[in-house]
Amino acid sequence: MLSKVKSIGLVGLEGFEIEVETEITQGLETVLNVVGLPDAAVKEARERIRIALLNTGYPIPDCIITQNLAPAHIRKEGSAYDLPMILGILASEGKIKNPSEKTAFLGEISLSGELRPTNGVLAAVITAQSLGFEEIYVPALNAAEGSVIKGIKVYGVKTLRHLIRHLSGEEPMTPEECHLDDLLGKRFEKYGDFSEVIGQQSARRACEIAAAGNHNLLFIGPPGTGKSMLAKRLPTILPDMSFDEMIESSKIYSIAGKLSPQTPLVTVRPFIKANQGISIAGLIGGGAVPGPGTISLAHNGVLFLDELPEFPVKILETLRQPMEDGNITISRVKRTLTYPANFMLVCAMNPCPCGNFGHPTLKCTCAPGAVTKYINKISGPLLDRIDIQVELPPVKIEDIKNSRPSESSAEIKKRVDAAREMQKERFKGTNVTWNAGMTPQMIKECEIEKGALDFLQNMFVKMSLSMRAYDKIIKVSRTIADLALSKEIKKEHIAEAVFFRSLDKKYWNR
Secondary structure: EEEEEEEEEOOOOOEEEEEEEEEEEOOOEEEEEEEEEOOHHHHHHHHHHHHHHHHOOOOOOOOEEEEEEEEEOOOOOOOOHHHHHHHHHHOOOOOOOOOOOOOOEOOOOOOEEEEEEEOHHHHHHHHHOOOOOEEEEHHHHHHHHHHOOOOEHHHHOEEEEHHHHHOOOOOOOOOOOHHHHHHHHHHOOEEEEEHOOOOOOHHHHHHHHHHHOOEEEEEEEEOOOOOOHHHOOOOOOOOOHHHHHHHHHHHHHHHOOOOOOOOOOOOOEEEEEEOOOOOOOHEEEEEEOOEEEEHHHHOEEEEEOHHHHHHHHHHHHHHHHHHHHHHEEEEEEEEEEEEEOOOEEEEEEEOOOOOOOOOOOOOOOOOOOHHHHHOOOOOOHHHHHOEEEOOOOOOOHHHHHHHOOOOHHHHHHHHHHHHHHHHHHHHHOOOOOOOOOOOOOHHHHHHHOOHHHHHHHHHHHHHOHHHHHHHHHHHHHHHHHOOOOOEEEEEHHHHHHHOOHHHHHHHHOO
């Protein structure tokens, strides 16, 4: 008897419907043929399926089983088709009813008949819901992430035996429930608070401006000045994620296998720290089955590169394209995938290899020319894409002893949110969300008072600024004006933006 069971396939973040057709004919031995452009993992499912059915109490008799994974022109990758393939066999044998066309199944099966977690369940559930499916069965450990999608029932399956008893009506299962309020309550526990940062007022201000306009940021200073501490607290002052952003980021994390029953939804803007030994594939994504890389995991959040000059030049140059486009395209044989990569880049670096160049009390021990060589590992084009540069001096013991309570993240975030509201209104009806993404035409349309414009033009000549740097200063000035709730960019806003661009001359002579 021909049976048909529905499933969901994924290509990157996008899903598509799969129909597993199964036909059983007589044979002298058990033969399982799988067609429909399966990859090696799908072909290996044949032995998993046979043993899992045997251990569940449904041994396959001597016969020829042919299974077609339609549509045949799209390659099927991964082990998530184990479950629909098993159900197709059972339905063809008449041991269960043919499942409804409005029901989808996916999950990897173990030899004992238990369902193992599968990557990409959230993206699969979103696809199933959009295609009109009414219910979907997934591994129990993936059910929490799927349950955040409304309009479709998500069932978590622990074992094949449990599912068969449910489908036969013997032991009904209940859909997974989503407690979204509980998830949203766990927000900034792991990031700390800006109130814990002592001193470094310029750096704190730079963080506020960067958060308000989504500007890329560079910290320069000796070890122990708080560069990493400040960077890690940036998510606590960024605007709350919208539900759409949560789903978008969670899809990426689901594909990468980084969601869990305890954290089935990304509710806080990600903070991703890349290490210096990262490969290009690890950074942008890739592999035999191209998956999202570090920059995509930082989508809607912060990508932090500590000890910036220690990264290989090739890695740093690879960042330029996604920083401009907000996504990354990975090309493989017969396949091209695009993943989102719209992140705020935050970098930190020492002023020299030993870290003491320019230190008020410690002597720099670097060899002549070593400082220049170290600094010049940061290329001009990459530096031009960093809107704000700030130097962090060593914190004095007097500052620690006499420190007053600093502003909390919540207080700073109120100003950031107000500035973002101004940008939301300004860019309504466009594809731009924040000041850092302003187009050249939008930059021209910025309201700048006459004295401020004259001052900027003088700075342009005096500092020999590039046009890209000129545009960056206007973008940052616009954000500073927004934080001041000013519709017009004033001279003091320009002056502060220029201050946060002045390290070009000090370190790179640009």
